[in-house]
Amino acid sequence: MPSNGSSSGAAVWAILRKECRSEWRTRYGLNAALLFAITTLTSVSFAVGRLTDRTDMLSALLWVVLLFAALASLSHAFVREVEGHTLTLLRLVASPTAIALGKLLFNLLFLAVIEAVTVPLYLALMGAPPPRWGAFLALLGLGSLALACATTLVGAVISQTRGRGALFAGVSLPLLLPILAASVSGTRAQWLGGAIGPEARLLAAYAAALLAVSLVLYDHVWED
């Protein structure tokens, strides 16, 4: 019995669960990503040492580490489909929008796991002052959302080309710079006791714009 489009929510949820299950069974994606994040963090800490009162450096380096971790790991959600040749299967059971949202939510979850490990380690290793948790987590959340929106689309595009990791990083970068700037600025502001309003608004607006435009574009990403 043919299904109808109104079950899109169910489709997104099913895809998300499948991603989690596949990731759990193979686990190399998450392992590699965590290893990379910790390696980057260790390098930074080793090279720079404790930065107790340098809030500008602290916020900048935090986001550089997170950016690197994201660029190293978030493309693999689609690359795995392409290398396993399962994209045809996916396209036959779900609409492009459902696939995109499922993968986006998975990437967001993935990022959250990486951040849950990396951020506390960073704060501890770098001797950072205690953050204003509300503002800090808001920036982390919004920045990650925008990051996931941009990299999921770029990942979908790159997975169909000859290029892989380096191309993914280079092509994503222009899209990620506004996120970097706003997140760094906002993180610094919350450490200095200032308001994060402008930066948070920028991140939210950017994430919304990226999401809206990419949802329209996903219909054109898979056509052959």
Next chain:
Amino acid sequence: MIARASLFVWITAWMVAAFVWAPLVPVLGETTRVLYFHIPAAWVTVLALAWSMGHSALYLKRRSMEHDHQAAAAAEIGILFCVAATVSGSLWAKAMWGAYWNWDPRETSIFFMMLIYAAYLALRSAIDQEERRARLSAVYSAIAFVSVPFLMFVVPRIYYSLHPDPIINPRGKVDMDPRIRIVFLAMLVGFTGLFFWLQSLRVRVARIEHRRGEP
């Protein structure tokens, strides 16, 4: 033929005029001359980007390869002018303020445009199939378009406040002497003509390659 020749004569004539006829801007000194080259180059960079992105959107809508030819050609020419604008601007900055690069808002903006151009062209070079290349680069162009307002206006302001700079930017804010304005506008026209001429050449090559069935 006539058009090419007149374009050549136009640009040459006004370049000469820039040296012998137009006066200097007091605060800029001899470096005034750069503004006849640097700003038109930056203008063409923006024009080419808009042209490319516009045709990318049209490609997604109409699926005619002509739009892809236009988009790709504009990107290739745009990055050339972008490099020219960046380098000339950097030299000017060195002459004026002693540093080749300051990350002030305009420098940051032109750098971002270079990143977008480079990413677009790198993406294209990684796809062999013609239709897929056209479609995916058009998709990227569309999403890059979203980042442009954020990159051009918002980020420089945030970045600027992160790195406050007491440098006053005289470009464009100067009350232009009429002769300066004339030469400047003439060069703007000349550069625009240069862009469209190069664009038409590149598109013609692309059409031939497409007809011959080359990837």
Next chain:
Amino acid sequence: MALPAAGPGVAVACEVHDLSHRYGRRTGLEPVSFALQGPGVAAVTGPNGVGKSTLLRILAGLLRPQRGASALSVAGRPIGPSERRCWVGYASPELSFYDELSSEENLRFAAETRGLAEPGAAAGAALARVGLASRAADRVAALSSGMKQRLRLAFALLHRPPVLLLDEPGSHMDEEGRVMLAGVVDRERRTGLVLIATNEEREWRLAEQRIELRGRGLGHPA
């Protein structure tokens, strides 16, 4: 969206007009036109590289053709390319499953994503129809090529679609598998349209109509 009753004989019409596709320099499918009516079964035949698989991909809505268009309608209702996946069951050699999941999990995922009412039951039923019920819990990586082929057929049948597009459905199958395939085709031809792309005589013998593709195809540069 109103669904036709999944009872006997849903009227299916499939029509292509001057449909062609190029892969870069090489032609994948030379211009072809035909019209098919269902219920029934038809075969698309032709030499290797002539574009049988390309044609099926286009009909399934997976590939956007360079020129021309395909039209599919079920019970009088036209189905656009983006909706085809709901109404079409597609199986081809390049359809792969998630190796780390079991057959049952793969089909269950497909059923859930499609929005079927009882995904577990549908998956189980499909596996039983193709004779894979005993291997339901095995990871796909452990299946032989013949079994993977059965799984593809099960996947195509999962949502009981009125149109079946089968690309070389009998490849890798043993004799028992081919008997099962013939049985499935025989049953499905009564309720909908089955289109088989094949080079094998015993496969196109299952069909009532036959479309033969000629032309240069991928083997010869355009």
